Amino acid sequence: MLAPAGTWIITPGHKTSRFPAVRSCRADVSLVDLEDSVPSASKPQARDAASTFFTDPPARPVLGIRISSPTTRDGIHDLAALAASPVKPPIILIPKVESARDFEIVAGALDTSRYTPLLYALIETPRALEGLPAIVRADRIAGVLFGTADYATTTGCSRTWEPLLHARATLVTSAAAAGIPAIDSPYFALDDFDGLRREAEQVKALGFTGKSCVHPSHLPVINDVFQPTQEEIAAAHVIVRAAENAGGSIIRVDGHMIGPPMVTAARALLARHTHHTPNGAPA
Template sequence: MSPSPDAARSWIITPGHVPTRFPSAHTCGADVALVDLEDSVPPASKPDARHTASAFFTARTPGCILGIRISSPATLDGITDLAAITAYPAKPAIVLIPKVESARDIELVAGVLDTPDYTAHLYALIETPRALENLPSIVRSPRITGVLFGAADYAATTGCEMAWEPLLHARSMLVTSAAAARIPAIDSPFFDLDNLDGLRSEAEQVLALGFAGKSCVHPRHLPVIADVFKPTEEEIAAARAIVAAGHDAGGRITAVKGQMIGPPMVLAARALLARTGSVTDQKGDV
């Protein structure tokens, strides 16, 4: 059984014009595997990629959600991508929409793809200053499932350095808007492929900021992302203790190991346990 998109922490993307990479994308251990029709595909190869990408969805892999990144729906390539998807015999569970700058972009994609028998999970790739300005309306689109941060395009558009501090404001805005709409936010890939320590540091920072997961462009990054975003046994045990203490306190302020515990802490602990399937009752017992 494939995981729910809400529980998808690790995302990988593979070029649509290189079908030899499809099997490894399916089995590399990512929660979500996307076939790409946008930036990783040269313009001359896009027609072939649209055709070839259809095969990405014919082999279903347990534990992995399969999706597709189209070109911007405001371009001819994007419209052609959508038309191609409608003819695929097996459809993507997730459609990632790049360059989203308004809720209308999401509605356009839904209008083309939605049928009585098929409704994809639509994710918006937020990667421009205009998108950040319009985030409150974008995340409230009735058809949006989640948002991804596109650090490379955002940095190129604004002229900022692609480093933690220059991108912190954009990441913070994205997480805040996503949380307000109760949808997950997934972080950008880390582009230094051989710097696993740097990847771990950035993954830990975005987790602390509130991101639900992180995307990548190389399988060697997946174990690090999975390790960072999967709660440890210690974190699960601490969350159980907080939930149990909150239950015993009847909603009053209490303490666990010297740490003040109130309703917000209990709510966060219950959310962590729910993500891991580690709680079944009000006391935190499994």
């Protein structure tokens, strides 16, 4: 399976009434949560309900789960429940990752000859940021997500753009060096759609390949920002055709010099567009 990027949404595992809407929404990935959004007393209920979230998975979104940190008692219980479950998620989001060892624990508990889920790291502490070079090269890592709430709480900074810019840029750089997708944090002001769009455009410009959210009302804005426009798709087709006709030489397109990095970016854009089009056909 291609490691998904794009739009991600997460819903509390003990709020089963929300499952149908999250399973049928226009996100690329929908996660059921066993961690922060679930009170301690409701965690056993959430573990039991999770299997119903994964039954009869839709074509889109791809379904997944956020477990508790595998270095905690709750995380151990989550892994045991997943290992015993007859229905398992394609994606597992591991929170509070600070070492590549976290992937070894999760993979060791869950991997079988028939089941090897995509493992994503939630980067949300200064120690994780310092350990990124090793984390992004873990054998089983599929991608990274940024958690602004915990990061800001740990560092004492605000959740505005400037204080978090260094962490975001560092995460994107490390993810790009490892060739894995980087997904940005949710925008927590639920009714501020202008602010959401502005932040989504900023993180896309920075190099993030997607953004997560905690409410379905944010999905149309995030999808609109991260889905290539028809103009971008048409321009990418022109670049790729011109490069193929030039046999790999540097080319001129619409007054711009186009070298191999721009051709690679155009091909990547077209690949993402085809992946998100029904039946994989160009729109």
